Amino acid sequence: MTVNREIHLASRPEGWPTADNFRLVETEVPTPGPGQLVVRNQFMSVDPYMRGRMNDVKSYVPPFALDAPLDGGAVGEVVAGEGNGIGPGDTVLHGLGWREYALVDARGARRVDPTIAPVSAYLGVLGMTGLTAYAGLLDVAAMQPGESVFVSGAAGAVGSMVGQIAKLKGAALVVGSAGSPAKVERLRALGFDAAFDYHDGPVADQLRAAAPKGIDVYFDNVGGEHLEAAIGALRLHGRAAICGMIAQYNATEPPAAPRNLAQLIGKRLTLRGFLVGDHGHLRDQFVQEVAGWLREGRLSYDETVVDGIAAAPDAFLGLLRGDNLGKMLVRL
Amino acid sequence: MTVNREIHLASRPEGWPTADNFRLVETEVPTPGPGQLVVRNQFMSVDPYMRGRMNDVKSYVPPFALDAPLDGGAVGEVVAGEGNGIGPGDTVLHGLGWREYALVDARGARRVDPTIAPVSAYLGVLGMTGLTAYAGLLDVAAMQPGESVFVSGAAGAVGSMVGQIAKLKGAALVVGSAGSPAKVERLRALGFDAAFDYHDGPVADQLRAAAPKGIDVYFDNVGGEHLEAAIGALRLHGRAAICGMIAQYNATEPPAAPRNLAQLIGKRLTLRGFLVGDHGHLRDQFVQEVAGWLREGRLSYDETVVDGIAAAPDAFLGLLRGDNLGKMLVRL
Incomplete structure (x- = not known):
């Protein structure tokens, strides 16, 4: 009998989570029933949206249960069971991360090709992360060639793709904000026209310096002061795709x-929240286009990888602090 | 030589305007040049958006100049001049209110038919006011039959039309908020399914009681607490058409x-600001449909009329205080 280790939610965080909110639990590797797969997870994703699920509030997904394993995107190899045309040896993407071995309904797994890209890419650039950037920028905000784009949290997994896709799709100006000098430098290397560290001064002032003529599209990962600055900078008929508000996830007040929402009227602005799950119809187009950019070396992506299931809570806490460059992953 | 009287902006209001911000000035009735009309104004409109133009800030329309006549929608009879197929005896709609006689470029005037509706209706239900309600509800918010709608400032000229049009277009539930018991009673008479006085308690609580299952569309005339309550009540894929934020126009802070904008994400909400000027393509359809409803007695509209150019500032101040039921007009 092999031991399986998984991370449970031990208590609900108040404000910033701490290591005490998590518990490493040893269980047994499960045995598959009909139509079930046992997957040895190779990588799991930690994502900002998971913070919301740690609160006991009704939302678009149910909250995580206490004293039960957390879940989230993961990719791994099937070691037992079969179903849905998938069997041992296949590499699959599924939704039961935060554990070393997952018992997955075969209908909830999707086979991925490890020869096209490293398996971790299916959690990032070729996965939900990439589709979030692609759909938010091109579908929700409907960016057009020649427009100017601002993205916050730009050195994160989603933000760095937003900026690069904007350039690839003909944006005239792409501005990113991030939380450290190293991240700002990385954004410049990725082809952002301008980038700034939001610690260096008011976001509105730095954005005005970077985009003196204003912006047409804002991709929001942060909320708060960033959103206010973006509303101020948006031009006539500007659009904001609201993807996340990480600045608020740990707020207790x-x-x-x-304070400038009245500008929505005079400038005819649109603020639109979205979830990637509503944009699955773009998946084929997205995979084709992004895989092409990757092959041609026109799109780069960063990964910050920590090792071992025991380090998964730290990886998540680091993500909330902004320790990551690009996609934060746990290698199991 | 006949005397013309007009209202000038004497000083820019700080916070709530007062009578001192206005000055009644006597001038001469102008003489028309080629292509110009002299219009004896019969009715002029006072509208909330005019408050914004009294500030010296760049916006979608230039600010009013100091020591010059204010302007705004007006309807009257041509007494001299001709052009654009318009001449003496015609009744025209134009943009130079706040004066008894206007010198109007004939290309900026539109002839209206006083036999179809009282001329004042062309400033209200059949004019910019009506089109604002129609376009905001049906185009910007894209209300569908069976949906639930909340409108603030519902006893005003725009709001009362929004609620009635929503019912005529098959809304399942229409809720309005207003600022007095008499207005709330009037909303019920106009066919609103529910109405409340926002002075009677938190807007969020009253809205929840009126629409316990939530809303799909919010038509915002007020901003602030109303908008926050509406965001809380909006259901999945809900839309808010942001028409005005009268609660803020006189704010000095x-x-x-x-504080709940993060709900935009999970509920995939859209907030969209709009100005009626962008929706002129709907004008013919709007006039046809609204004129039909008026003929059939299915649409009611209220007017609050004050008399004489000297009372125009009071009419405007009363509008900001909410003294009006329906369209606030000055009869000249």
């Missing part, structure tokens, strides 16, 4: 909100 | 903003 209602966040400072943009 | 940044307004309290909705």
